[in-house]
């Protein structure tokens with residue numbers, strides 16, 4: 001965890017060749033403690049996803065007799081999709097166009113070379 005004084009130094013040192021004074025630290029602490037609208041929006045989205053996940057977790061336990069241990073094991077299996085147990089699934093490169101064979105661009109619905117539609121079968125593609 002980075003404390004606010006370090007963040008204050010990091011921000012104030014950019015443009016001033018490493019100079020640091022108390023005002024810079026105070027100013028940057030204020031901006032760190034006030035989340036932007038986008039961060040607040042993302043926090044709300046994460047909270048909503050947590051509630052949905054919790055509801056699905058409860059349904060799985062109540063209707064299928066899954067235990068917490070079985071569900072945690074399944075989370076680890078998903079985490080290992082990219083070969084690393086690190087709390088995230090690193091996105092895979094988009095691969096090649098099935099029509100022209102050129103490398104596809106990430107987050108594009110169509111191949112930028114031939115215009116073929118990109119169809120992704122994995123509904124959890126990142």
Ligand SMILES: [Zn+2]
Nearest residue numbers: 097100111114
């Ligand atoms: Zn193509």
